[in-house]
Amino acid sequence: xxKTYLETSQLMILAGALLxxxxxxxxxxxxxxxxxxxxxxxxxxPALFILGGLFIFNRRLxxxxxxxxxxxxxxxxxxxxxxxxxxxxxxGAINALIILIAFLFVVEKPKLLPRRVIVPWLVLxxxxxxxxxxxxxxGAAIKIVLSLSSYFAVFICAFYVVRSPEDFRSMIRLMVAxxxxxxxxxxxxxxxxxxxxxxGFRLQSTFGHPNIFAFYLxxxxxxxxxxxxxxxxxxxxxxxxxxxxxxxxxxxxxxLTQTRSAWIACFLLFAVYGLLFERRYLVYLAVLPxxxxxxxxxxxxxxxxxxxxxxxxxxxxxxxxxxxxLWESGLKWMSVSRYLTGYGVESFPYYxxxxxxxxxxxxxxxxxxxxxxFFDTGIIGTLAYLAVFFQVLRMLIKLHALDRLGAxxxxxxxxxxxxxxxxxNLLAYLAFNWYxxxxxxxxxxxxxxxxxxxxxxVKKPRAARPAGVQQGLRRA
Numbered sequence: 001x002x003k004t005y006l007e008t009s010q011l012m013i014l015a016g017a018l019l020x021x022x023x024x025x026x027x028x029x030x031x032x033x034x035x036x037x038x039x040x041x042x043x044x045x046p047a048l049f050i051l052g053g054l055f056i057f058n059r060r061l062x063x064x065x066x067x068x069x070x071x072x073x074x075x076x077x078x079x080x081x082x083x084x085x086x087x088x089x090x091x092g093a094i095n096a097l098i099i100l101i102a103f104l105f106v107v108e109k110p111k112l113l114p115r116r117v118i119v120p121w122l123v124l125x126x127x128x129x130x131x132x133x134x135x136x137x138x139g140a141a142i143k144i145v146l147s148l149s150s151y152f153a154v155f156i157c158a159f160y161v162v163r164s165p166e167d168f169r170s171m172i173r174l175m176v177a178x179x180x181x182x183x184x185x186x187x188x189x190x191x192x193x194x195x196x197x198x199x200g201f202r203l204q205s206t207f208g209h210p211n212i213f214a215f216y217l218x219x220x221x222x223x224x225x226x227x228x229x230x231x232x233x234x235x236x237x238x239x240x241x242x243x244x245x246x247x248x249x250x251x252x253x254x255x256l257t258q259t260r261s262a263w264i265a266c267f268l269l270f271a272v273y274g275l276l277f278e279r280r281y282l283v284y285l286a287v288l289p290x291x292x293x294x295x296x297x298x299x300x301x302x303x304x305x306x307x308x309x310x311x312x313x314x315x316x317x318x319x320x321x322x323x324x325x326l327w328e329s330g331l332k333w334m335s336v337s338r339y340l341t342g343y344g345v346e347s348f349p350y351y352x353x354x355x356x357x358x359x360x361x362x363x364x365x366x367x368x369x370x371x372x373x374f375f376d377t378g379i380i381g382t383l384a385y386l387a388v389f390f391q392v393l394r395m396l397i398k399l400h401a402l403d404r405l406g407a408x409x410x411x412x413x414x415x416x417x418x419x420x421x422x423x424x425n426l427l428a429y430l431a432f433n434w435y436x437x438x439x440x441x442x443x444x445x446x447x448x449x450x451x452x453x454x455x456x457x458v459k460k461p462r463a464a465r466p467a468g469v470q471q472g473l474r475r476a
Contacts, residue, residue: 059101063157066094067438068174070431071216072181074208095150095430102153105160112159114448117395120387121152127381128345135344135376136351144345147430151437158441159448165403168446169233172223175435179220179250182206182213186253203256212429214259215420217250218266219435222409224250225273230405261424265416272412277405323423326364327371329356334375342378365428369421389414392440398456399447410443 054062077091106113128145135141162168186205193201202210224247227233228240235243254262267285274281330348333355343351348371349363356364366372374382393414400407417436420426426433447453 055097055101059104060161062097063101063161064174066098067171067434068178069181070094070434071178072185072206074212074431075206078208095146098150098157099146099153102156105156109160113156114159114395114444117388117391117444118156120384120391121155124381124384124388125149125152127377127384131342131345131377131381133344134341135346137344137346137349140349141345144428147428147433150430151433154434155437155441158438159445162442162445163449165232165446168406168442169230171438171442172227175439176220176223176227178435179216182216183246183250183253186213186256190253190256201256202258203253205253207431209429210257211259211262211424212432214254214257214262215265215426215429215432216435217254217257218262218269218416219413219432219439221247221250221254221266222269222413223439225270226406226409229277261420265420268416269409269412272408276408320423322358323367325358326352326356326366327368330366330371330375338378340378340380342374342376342381345376348372348375365425367425368423369425369427372425373427389418392444395444395447396440398452399443402447402450402452406443406446410440414440 054065073091073094077094125145125148128148132138132141132145162171182205186203189205190201190203203213204210205213207213207216224243227235228243228247251266254266267289270281270285274285330352333351334343348366352364353359353361366375369385370382373385377384393411396407396410396414399410413436417426
């Protein structure tokens with residue numbers, strides 16, 4: 001039986017490799033003809049062969065390379081897109097590879113995945129696929145579902161890349177290191193804009209939007225805090241000093257993104273840390289906002305919330321009042337009969353020109369994951385979405401007994417994500433979501449592979465144990 005299983009796994013790997021080779025071979029002539037004289041698009045061709053080679057010979061190395069360089073990739077990957085903003089490029093190939101790698105991981109070793117966190121994901125994906133069927137804009141809906149599939153795939157990959165606390169710390173180092181290129185690019189970008197003044201300037205670095213860069217920075221700063229305060233990293237005095245200085249620099253870049261929700265999320269993270277671990281951080285937090293307000297661009301961004309709260313035109317509305325007006329317009333327009341299932345994935349932008357008086361010729365997203373997901377997939381989809389976070393949160397709470405600081409940071413990150421999702425399109429920020437779901441998957445994997453989890457399964461009745469755990473206990 002074991003031999004048969006191994007042979008089946010090997011055949012699946014060979015089939016996956018063959019499929020990738022065939023797809024690249026079929027697409028290459030067409031793709032090359034569409035490239036024109038673009039150097040970035042021409043460079044994508046050898047990059048595809050490198051990715052394909054790594055996929056066949058070393059999938060783990062390929063994953064690590066993708067996770068290291070993905071934070072620096074939005075600008076480069078966008079330049080390889082063929083067919084305009086709605087076309088495909090090297091980024092689509094990388095997304096497909098991530099999904100395929102996750103699939104092969106599961107086929108090889110399905111018992112490494114805990115059902116309790118995977119089942120909610122499968123329900124969510126089923127709801128999303130059903131939403132594509134009824135969507136009025138299936139092209140856009142398919143793109144969103146493919147992005148959601150890649151988040152699920154990254155979450156799955158975390159369970160195969162991280163199997164121990166040592167693996168967890170190694171991946172934390174890699175994620176923090178991934179920010180070096182975006183940080184350096186951001187410094188150069190700021191210096192170039194500083195010549196003409198920074199009024200109205202929002203830093204986005206290598207990302208497609210300042211908000212994505214801001215939430216990524218918040219995530220990296222939280223991981224930097226974990227590295228500085230966790231003795232298991234064994235940082236020397238110089239490395240600790242350098243990392244703290246680097247975090248201060250990232251704080252400065254975060255201010256330049258002009259993303260208020262990211263500022264608040266970062267503030268709350270350090271407030272929770274101060275309350276639970278070191279009270280002196282609360283003193284720092286009382287002083288730092290006052291210093292930040294001395295920066296003219298920060299002061300202007302905060303003061304904007306005091307004006308533009310009356311609905312007239314978009315130009316006279318501040319960003320939050322505009323969002324509220326958009327949400328009210330969409331939810332009032334919804335039929336009660338659609339509350340359960342919604343109108344289909346990506347239906348909110350499609351119908352926004354109908355229900356939103358300020359839409360003009362633009363298809364506006366909801367700027368809220370919850371509003372858009374409720375409009376698109378109804379109560380069923382919203383509950384399925386929240387169930388994913390609920391199950392992950394349950395496992396992270398149990399991680400607290402093994403790694404108190406790590407669990408607190410991961411739980412804060414999860415809660416911040418949900419809070420920010422109420423007023424932003426976080427679900428559409430692909431690069432940030434990859435790092436977010438990778439991190440949460442890593443935390444869940446550490447607990448799932450711990451002795452504490454095994455002891456928990458021993459206490460359960462035999463029928464309540466996952467099949468893989470039962471077999472592992474019998475072997476023990």
